[in-house]
Amino acid sequence: MIHEAPGLQSLSGWGRTLHRTCRVRRPEFDGAVVDAVLAEPRITVRGAGRSYGDAALPGDSTSVVLDLTALDRxxxxxxxxxxxxxxxxxxxxxxxxxxxxxxxxxxxxxxxxxxxxxxxxxxxxxxxxxxxxxxxxxxxxxxxxxxxxxxxxxxxxxxxxxxxxxxxxxxxxxxxxxxxxxxxxxVDTGWMIRNRCRTYSLDQTIEAMRAAAERQELEPGRHAIAWLDAHVRGARLGRGIVDEYYSASTLDLPGVVAPFPEPRVAGTGHRRSLPGTGVVSNATIAAASAARWHLSRSGNSQLVALRAALCPLDRANGWPAAFGRRGMIQYQFAVPPDQAGTLHDVLAFFSTRGMTPALVTLKNLGFGDAGPLSFPIPGWTLALDLPARWLTDHDTLRPVDKLVAGAGGRIYLSKDAITTPELIPMMYPRLADWRRTRQRLDPAGRWTSGLAERLGLLT
The missing domain is CATH 3.30.465.10 (Uridine Diphospho-n-acetylenolpyruvylglucosamine Reductase; domain 3)
Incomplete structure (x- = not known):
């Protein structure tokens, strides 16, 4: 017996580039999930909807969206x-x-x-x-x-x-x-200690992150991320701010600081996209980037709440709304350790075309795992936030896709909204192995998504 009928709902990815009216089921218990699965010929599974593109959206109207957020016990x-x-x-x-x-x-x-x-x-x-x-x-x-x-x-x-x-x-x-x-x-406390280093070029940023990676390999609880300034030109392109965090012990805390801070309350409600092109433009990006770099200073031993350090996105829940009605895309890719030159090439691509990313972050990646479609590979991962209106068609970033694939790298499927299927088998060389296992688990081919259909992941 079906416990609830699907209702129509307008859904999008977190980047708001795609909006679809979908049939949605939101089961509350395992039995209702089974009933929904047996009743629907094609199903797209969805959680909180934080993937940027169409990974949690159906490819067409024949699919029902299975919203699992009520299974939260x-x-x-x-x-x-x-x-x-x-x-x-x-x-x-x-x-x-x-x-x-x-x-x-x-x-x-x-x-x-x-x-x-x-x-x-x-x-x-x-x-x-x-x-x-x-x-x-x-x-x-x-x-x-x-x-x-x-x-x-x-x-x-x-x-x-x-x-x-x-x-x-x-x-x-x-x-x-x-x-x-x-x-x-x-963990001993809910706090971290931040060491910050300001760099003056992409090469300096890369060297600082390399040194951080060596420390990270020895300490699983050590975190590192670099923000890059992509609005400057020439030798300063890619200057940045490198933040390294490690866990604070009770001995590191001043006497007036409680070991575990009160959970912060972040707004999770949907904010309407700003009209037109929003407030993100080359001019506002340049001003914000210059201010951020000049106002940041190198320094060690600053106490930061653990959750604020690890989850900076939650301080800007309305970030996609600032990009206007067409939304934003985040282009994130990974390349091997010896392909740091690709980072230069990608930043130069955007710089020479006058498309300054609103946000650019660089992280270290270590060992991969056994997942054929898992994104991380040893090396570097660069993420760039761009107004979707700048991408006139799906070919706009094709040269970047080719740079990444040619370097032995890959794009991040959870973030993708625009890539085409031609280079996916090169980026994910174990795709055929994954397809064979998926076929065994789903011989009827009922699980699908807009991402899967756009990239040809299933066939």
Whole structure:
């Protein structure tokens, strides 16, 4: 019996470049998920909707969107060993709210707490500590996966590992993750200590990040990120601010500071896009970039709340609204360690075309994992925020795609909104292996998404 009928709802990715009116089901229990799966011929799985493009949108009107955000219960938490079992719709924020004050935290936290556990697994998200801690999937002990025939399978690195790793980073295309067991890590406090270094060129920024990566490999809890100034020209292009964070102990805290700060309250409501082109332009980007670089100063040992350090996106929840009605895209890619020259080439591409990204960040990546579609590879990852109105067609960034693929790199599927399928097998050389496992899990081909259809991931 079907417990609820699908309703029509207007949905978009977080970047707001695509808007679709979709049939949506929002089941509240496992049984209702099974009923919905058996009733619908084609299904797109959706969590909190924080993927930037069309990963959680249907490709056409024949698909129903399965919204899992009502499956948000914490099943169990062993405070002795830090193992927590949660439903897939649980927000990382809610999980951290429940565990941080007890001295436990997620080993990997992306730039926002407002994504679901299922979305974090499906995107195999990474944080600023990847060289030491790896990506989110490395800390999943097991998961319960609902297959398209309505049966459930428990997957782990030792129990059907091919299916497990196809689901880690599998973009919701192998089945419905219902719940997962995660291994948390101990923390002494809810604070971090920040060391900041200001650089004067891209080469200096890269060298500072290389040195940080060596420290990160030895300390899984050490985080590093660089903001790059892309509005300047010539030798100063890519100057930046490199922030390195490490966990604060109780001995590091002044006596008046509580070990665990009160959870911050961030606005999560949908903010309307500003009219027209919004406030993001080359002029405002240049002014903001210059001000940020000049006002920042190198310095060590600044105390910062852990959640503010790890989740800066949550301080700018309305960021996409500033880009106007056509929204924004984030172009994020990774290249191997010896391909730092590609970072120069990509920044120069945008600079010479007068398309200054509104935000550019650089992070270190360490070892990859066994997920065929997982994004991280050892090396560098650069993320650039751009007004979508600057991309006149899908070919605008094709030269950048070719630079990335030619360097042995790849684009981040969770962020993508514009890439075409030709280079995807080159970027993800294990795509054929993933397709074979996905076919075994979903022989009827019921799981789909706009991303999957646009990039030809399923065939």
């Amino acid at each position: 914490i099943g169990s938490f062993d405070q002795g060993n830090g193992v927590i079992v949660v439903e897939a719709g649980t927000l990382l924020k809610d999980l951290i709210d429940q565990t941080l004050w007890l001295g436990w935290n997620l080993p990997v936290v992306p730039g926002s707490e407002y994504i679901t556990v299922g979305g974090a697994i499906a995107g195999d998200v990474h944080g600023k500590n990847h060289p030491g801690a790896g990506s989110f999937g490395q800390h999943v002990l097991w998961m319960a996966l609902l297959r398209s025939d309505g049966t459930m399978a428990q997957l782990s690195p030792s129990q059907d590992p091919d299916a497990f790793w196809a689901t880690i980073g599998g973009m919701g295309l192998t089945g419905v993750i219902l719940r997962a067991a995660l291994q948390l890590q101990r």
